[in-house]
Amino acid sequence: xxxxxxxxxxxxxxxxxxxxxxxxxxxxxxxxxxxxxxxxxxxxxxxxxxxxxxxxxxxxxxxxxxxxxxxxxxxxxxxxxxxxxxxxxxxxxxxxxxxxxxxxxxxxxxxxxxxxxxxxxxxxxxxxxxxxxxxxxxxxxxxxxxxxxxxxxxxxxxxxxxxxxxxxxxxxxxxxxxxxxxxxxxxxxxxxxxxxxxxxxxxxxxxxxxxxxxxxxxxxxxxxxxxxxxxxxxxxxxxxxxxxxxxxxxxxxxxxxxxxxxxxxxxxxxxxxxxxxxxxxxxxxxxxxxxxxxxxxxxxxxxxxxxxxxxxxxxxxxxxxxxxxxxxxxxxxxxxxxxxxxxxxxxxxxxxxxxxxxxxxxxxxxxxxxxxxxxxxxxxxxxxxxxxxxxxxxxxxxxxxxxxxxxxxxxxxxxxxxxxxxxxxxxxxxx
Amino acid sequence: xxxxxxxxxxxxxxxxxxxxxxxxxxxxxxxxxxxxxxxxxxxxxxxxxxxxxxxxxxxxxxxxxxxxxxxxxxxxxxxxxxxxxxxxxxxxxxxxxxxxxxxxxxxxxxxxxxxxxxxxxxxxxxxxxxxxxxxxxxxxxxxxxxxxxxxxxxxxxxxxxxxxxxxxxxxxxxxxxxxxxxxxxxxxxxxxxxxxxxxxxxxxxxxxxxxxxxxxxxxxxxxxxxxxxxxxxxxxxxxxxxxxxxxxxxxxxxxxxxxxxxxxxxxxxxxxxxxxxxxxxxxxxxxxxxxxxxxxxxxxxxxxxxxxxxxxxxxxxxxxxxxxxxxxxxxxxxxxxxxxxxxxxxxxxxxxxxxxxxxxxxxxxxxxxxxxxxxxxxxxxxxxxxxxxxxxxxxxxxxxxxxxxxxxxxxxxxxxxxxxxxxxxxxxxxx
Numbered sequence: 058x059x060x061x062x063x064x065x066x067x068x069x070x071x072x073x074x075x076x077x078x079x080x081x082x083x084x085x086x087x088x089x090x091x092x093x094x095x096x097x098x099x100x101x102x103x104x105x106x107x108x109x110x111x112x113x114x115x116x117x118x119x120x121x122x123x124x125x126x127x128x129x130x131x132x133x134x135x136x137x138x139x140x141x142x143x144x145x146x147x148x149x150x151x152x153x154x155x156x157x158x159x160x161x162x163x164x165x166x167x168x169x170x171x172x173x174x175x176x177x178x179x180x181x182x183x184x185x186x187x188x189x190x191x192x193x194x195x196x197x198x199x200x201x202x203x204x205x206x207x208x209x210x211x212x213x214x215x216x217x218x219x220x221x222x223x224x225x226x227x228x229x230x231x232x233x234x235x236x237x238x239x240x241x242x243x244x245x246x247x248x249x250x251x252x253x254x255x256x257x258x259x260x261x262x263x264x265x266x267x268x269x270x271x272x273x274x275x276x277x278x279x280x281x282x283x284x285x286x287x288x289x290x291x292x293x294x295x296x297x298x299x300x301x302x303x304x305x306x307x308x309x310x311x312x313x314x315x316x317x318x319x320x321x322x323x324x325x326x327x328x329x330x331x332x333x334x335x336x337x338x339x340x341x342x343x344x345x346x347x348x349x350x351x352x353x354x355x356x357x358x359x360x361x362x363x364x365x366x367x368x369x370x371x372x373x374x375x376x377x378x379x380x381x382x383x384x385x386x387x388x389x390x391x392x393x394x395x396x397x398x399x400x401x402x403x404x405x406x407x408x409x410x411x412x413x414x415x416x417x418x419x420x421x422x423x424x425x426x427x428x429x430x431x432x433x434x435x436x437x438x439x440x441x442x443x444x445x446x447x448x449x450x451x452x453x454x455x456x457x458x459x460x461x462x463x464x465x466x467x468x469x470x471x472x473x474x475x476x477x478x479x480x481x482x483x484x485x486x487x488x
Numbered sequence: 489x490x491x492x493x494x495x496x497x498x499x500x501x502x503x504x505x506x507x508x509x510x511x512x513x514x515x516x517x518x519x520x521x522x523x524x525x526x527x528x529x530x531x532x533x534x535x536x537x538x539x540x541x542x543x544x545x546x547x548x549x550x551x552x553x554x555x556x557x558x559x560x561x562x563x564x565x566x567x568x569x570x571x572x573x574x575x576x577x578x579x580x581x582x583x584x585x586x587x588x589x590x591x592x593x594x595x596x597x598x599x600x601x602x603x604x605x606x607x608x609x610x611x612x613x614x615x616x617x618x619x620x621x622x623x624x625x626x627x628x629x630x631x632x633x634x635x636x637x638x639x640x641x642x643x644x645x646x647x648x649x650x651x652x653x654x655x656x657x658x659x660x661x662x663x664x665x666x667x668x669x670x671x672x673x674x675x676x677x678x679x680x681x682x683x684x685x686x687x688x689x690x691x692x693x694x695x696x697x698x699x700x701x702x703x704x705x706x707x708x709x710x711x712x713x714x715x716x717x718x719x720x721x722x723x724x725x726x727x728x729x730x731x732x733x734x735x736x737x738x739x740x741x742x743x744x745x746x747x748x749x750x751x752x753x754x755x756x757x758x759x760x761x762x763x764x765x766x767x768x769x770x771x772x773x774x775x776x777x778x779x780x781x782x783x784x785x786x787x788x789x790x791x792x793x794x795x796x797x798x799x800x801x802x803x804x805x806x807x808x809x810x811x812x813x814x815x816x817x818x819x820x821x822x823x824x825x826x827x828x829x830x831x832x833x834x835x836x837x838x839x840x841x842x843x844x845x846x847x848x849x850x851x852x853x854x855x856x857x858x859x860x861x862x863x864x865x866x867x868x869x870x871x872x873x874x875x876x877x878x879x880x881x882x883x884x885x886x887x888x889x890x891x892x893x894x895x896x897x898x899x900x901x902x903x904x905x906x907x908x909x910x911x912x913x914x915x916x917x918x919x
Contacts, residue, residue, distance in 0.1 A: 063546075099839060102505075107621070171508065
């Protein structure tokens with residue numbers, strides 16, 4: 058073999074990877090989220106990592122900001138005559154869901170309740186909580202023509218239960234904020250405002266910019282002092298919805314829907330969810346309920362969970378009216394936050410329950426038998442690989458954090474934490 | 489909203505996706521594989537879906553056939569001054585493992601026993617059992633300087649146990665074939681053959697082409713009739729290794745190693761593994777033990793599992809000797825085969841254990857309470873979403889295959905299979 062030059066690899070910015078002990082916690086998180094989603098009868102789907110670029114472009118109507126972030130695939134060495142459709146990595150799980158629902162429309166049972174937990178890719182500038190490859194955990198329900206409002210209340214209940222049960226989330230302060238876009242839009246329509254999207258975009262920034270600055274911007278956008286005051290008054294009544302006077306049917310609908318949703322969440326602990334009429338969500342396709350979840354002690358970090366209701370999921374791909382409601386956990390953003398806060402330090406778990414030592418080469422096959430017996434009982438067993446000094450074998454268990462070491466010659470098991478050592482029986486011993 | 493044109497989506501060749509009932513079986517498979525790998529103390533890692541192109545090219549030494557299949561990423565709208573390293577989707581999990589091991593060398597405990605179950609991408613022509621996006625389930629162990637042979641026997645044991653426990657694999661005939669490249673290479677060296685890689689490539693085709701044709705090709709490559717006969721004689725003695733006369737130290741080592749590995753697998757059922765000296769594996773980096781698993785009744789389908797031992801995993805990225813042994817389940821290929829054989833038809837399972845009907849709008853909150861109680865006991869519960877006629881609610885359960893329906897007004901549960909209906913208690917009922 059000729060001498061090769063060495064290319065020293067380095068981390069690629071925006072594409073995180075973890076050491077085994079952190080990966081293990083990540084896997085635990087994924088398991089818990091999946092378990093919670095399934096407890097509510099949602100089924101899993103996964104879609105290819107790619108979509109035809111035409112599918113994505115049908116959705117984005119071109120010119121979208123998100124377009125810049127799309128990664129397209131090229132074969133390293135293209136052959137002449139390659140005339141295949143251009144493919145792009147999906148940048149969220151909503152476009153794939155819309156495409157999937159349209160494509161498999163005749164084979165799905167509606168309401169179609171699905172969860173989806175995959176990687177997505179965006180070629181944006183990496184920064185705190187923003188990655189180029191990251192995981193989202195989405196849950197959506199879609200129906201034909203009409204979808205009961207009951208589901209709008211189910212989403213935050215699932216999310217609350219899920220986020221609260223993730224290892225490391227104890228002591229973290231977060232809150233699910235809920236609004237209904239019909240309220241603000243009805244209000245602005247009632248006030249005769251014309252550039253509603255521009256106005257709502259400013260209101261959406263209330264958690265980031267000083268209120269005075271927003272007021273100024275609203276004024277510059279043509280709102281009167283009186284209009285602005287009406288907006289502030291309405292938002293301030295977030296926690297007393299019944300006291301808001303609806304200016305029109307849209308606003309009335311919004312208030313009633315939001316009240317229905319909040320009533321459906323009364324079983325959650327105090328402060329878990331809150332109505333907050335300043336929540337707008339940037340994406341224009343939301344038409345009713347909107348959700349946002351942030352760390353209350355670090356609201357600038359960005360939403361760790363967001364979603365809402367949309368009137369029509371897949372109109373770009375199928376001539377059916379498919380209303381839905383969904384919510385997405387920004388898994389990587391949430392996980393990274395707790396990782397940086399060192400919340401996982403005490404959670405590191407060994408990949409094995411017990412290490413069986415190897416006294417000598419001759420005992421290898423009896424050690425294997427012992428290992429097999431324990432594995433049949435669901436115990437995770439690592440056999441030490443070489444007949445080295447016991448000190449070395451013990452120190453391996455210690456380095457890997459394996460909690461027990463089994464000495465097969467005496468059938469004694471050592472608890473690595475307490476140092477205690479006692480006789481053990483293969484058919485009854487438990488880690 | 490302006491009227492939009494509809495883009496009717498179509499499946500993208502080589503990028504499979506499944507309906508929820510098949511996806512559920514796929515997830516079961518992934519769970520079982522992971523469980524088995526963990527029973528042996530292997531830890532999970534995942535790496536980004538991409539690598540720097542420089543990392544892949546350091547490995548492939550350019551000019552490789554696989555290069556053509558590499559997908560590189562391009563941002564759809566590149567900005568001027570983009571000077572980032574080129575990124576490519578990984579086409580296997582071995583290059584990422586090598587890079588990972590080199591990069592995190594100081595933070596890993598050796599022997600480093602890891603499993604990895606991710607998607608990989610190859611821009612090749614889709615055909616039976618070959619996809620452009622597919623899953624591999626890899627298990628490898630890597631050590632510094634020296635790795636005990638014991639691990640070469642552990643791999644097929646894990647694989648046998650894993651493949652045998654996958655739903656739908658009952659009645660499927662497959663066999664793990666094992667060889668050691670030192671035997672054939674030692675033999676060819678002993679015979680004074682010079683173009684060994686060319687010769688082994690032909691021998692590797694013994695399962696696909698008639699023996700006479702291979703003999704002819706070997707003759708064309710310069711081997712004498714006598715040499716060819718010696719090769720045939722050796723291969724025929726695959727099941728009586730001790731009767732093979734070693735021509736040199738390499739061949740002797742190979743025979744001893746293969747015997748050690750086969751002895752370590754004697755606990756497996758008759759026919760599960762077999763020594764087969766015609767197994768070579770295409771990849772040149774294997775240096776000892778090699779594995780291959782095919783369907784015995786459809787050997788042309790391609791290997792559903794393959795691997796082997798390598799002397800030096802990461803010499804392209806780090807100046808350390810890192811021998812290893814590993815094996816990879818071609819998950820998508822295997823899964824697709826059983827799917828096409830309709831082996832999953834009886835396995836389809838509902839995402840929910842029980843559907844609770846909704847008698848009327850007023851009972852929604854008491855139904856939600858009932859659902860919560862059952863979920864707290866780990867039961868997967870779907871609430872019917874609207875107070876429709878019971879017939880409609882029952883037919884929904886039937887379409888989704890939900891096995892039980894709970895009527896909250898009488899607290900009776902109907903078994904959808906038998907039609908039986910009986911009283912049920914929320915604190916004791918089980919699906």
